[in-house]
Amino acid sequence: MLPEFNLLMPQTLPEALEMLAEGAPEVVPLAGGTNLIVDMRSGRHRPSVLMSIAGLGELRSIRREDGHLTVGGGVTIAQVLEDPLIAQYAPVLREAAVVFANPLVRNQATIGGNLVDGSPAANMPLPLLVLDAEVELASKAGTRRIPLDDFLVGVRQTLRQPEELLTAVRWPVPPPRSAGAFYKVGLRKSDAIAVVSVAVMVACGEDGRCGRARIALGSVAPRVIHARAAEGVLSGQPLTDEVIAEAAHLSAEATRCIGDIRGSAGYRRRVVEVLVRRLLTEVARNQVFS
Amino acid sequence: MQPKVVTLNVNGRQHHVSLAPNVTLLQALRDLDYTDVKSGCEKGDCGACAVLLDGKPVNSCLVLAWQAEGAEIITNSGLGTIDNPHPLQEAFADAGAAQCGYCTPGMIISAKALLDQNPNPTEDEIREAISGNLCRCTGYGQIIEAIQMAAERMSE
Secondary structure: OOOOOEEEOOOOHHHHHHHHHHHOOOEEEEOOOOOHHHHHHHOOOOOOEEEEOOOOHHHOOEEEEOOEEEEEOOOEHHHHHHOHHHHHHOHHHHHHHHOOOOHHHHOOOEHHHHHHHOOOOOOOHHHHHHOOOEEEEEEOOEEEEEEHHHHEEEOOEEOOOOOOEEEEEEEEOOOOOEEEEEEEEOOOOOOOOOOEEEEEEEEEOOOOEEEEEEEEEEOOOOOOEEOHHHHHHHOOOEOOHHHHHHHHHHHHHOOOOOOEOOEOHHHHHHHHHHHHHHHHHHHHHHHHHO | OOOEEEEEEEOOEEEEEEEOOOOEHHHHHHHOOOOOOOOOOOOOOOOOOEEEEOOEEEEHHHOEHHHHOOOEEEOHHHOOOOOOOOHHHHHHHHOOOOOOOOOHHHHHHHHHHHHHHOOOOOHHHHHHHOOOOOOOOOOOHHHHHHHHHHHHHHOO
């Protein structure tokens, strides 16, 4: 049996925000439940009141407007996988959805839930960081947008206040001549928590030099991080093997790995360098042909 | 923690049942005698509890019963009976794809969802579709064959 709780089921966003304004922090939002229900069964969380967001249709849209892609916080990973806008404008996000847990979990887990859960091993924050995404947090008092990079604070810690809902995540449509890639190392092919994960995104000018580079690393620090020095080294450079190797090395230097049941610190550092090199090589090749 | 009467639409039948908010769909279904829905890990890792919720396969151990009100719930027993089996159920029997049988209902639910979207899947697509269902007995070989067999038979 799950521990006892009351369950609220608002049908509109204003209703939900009112419930949170009155009841937080005792009232906790429930999205797909794929982390929260598990945590409740294990005793890690014992909220006395859950508020299901399942009735909030406003949180389930994916749209392009004002040069941005906006994904509602209640959008499931399965929706991300199947959506044509994501496939066209953010394939790196789709790559993270493909290897997210398993098909059953993907039908319930939400992008908002994955961000709010704040695990350093989560899939979805990596492509969103390289896309320069920001999150939209709504409360009865109003709405604010903050960069995802600021939103993620530490292990299972984010800037979400108890009375706030993560209603959307949005990012600018990537410039032409952009290419991104994501890869996750797991202990098996499916349903695996990341041992190490990497996302990269580069946008190159006509001269073949890298205009903008982003590298995000997962499971190698208390939160998903940018490899800033590595990004700096790529900026303004053509993507040669030497430049890529330097960026890969600097990415490994940026990590603060720990050893745990999934892998040792040394393994993670080593594999980060390999993955960054491989992914940058892959996107460099795509650039040439695009 | 106040229970309320919810209406669950299971395999085409309406059930009105008083449930506390902390009851999962898995528990509610089994208490309604849909014991074909199996309890495995109760944490979304094994897929034994899989059901179709508005056509999508989900882990019923992670759905609260109150959240399933208004949805069309299909369990394995709703797909066919002993006298009138669904082609997937028949194929699992014919291919020897069930040993202890515990993963079978969940496997069939995932396979049904696959064939609804993709009537002619490749082996890789079948493997992907059942990647949320664990089997400790068969090694998956006969399960994949059964799904291929059912796909062929259903397209005849």
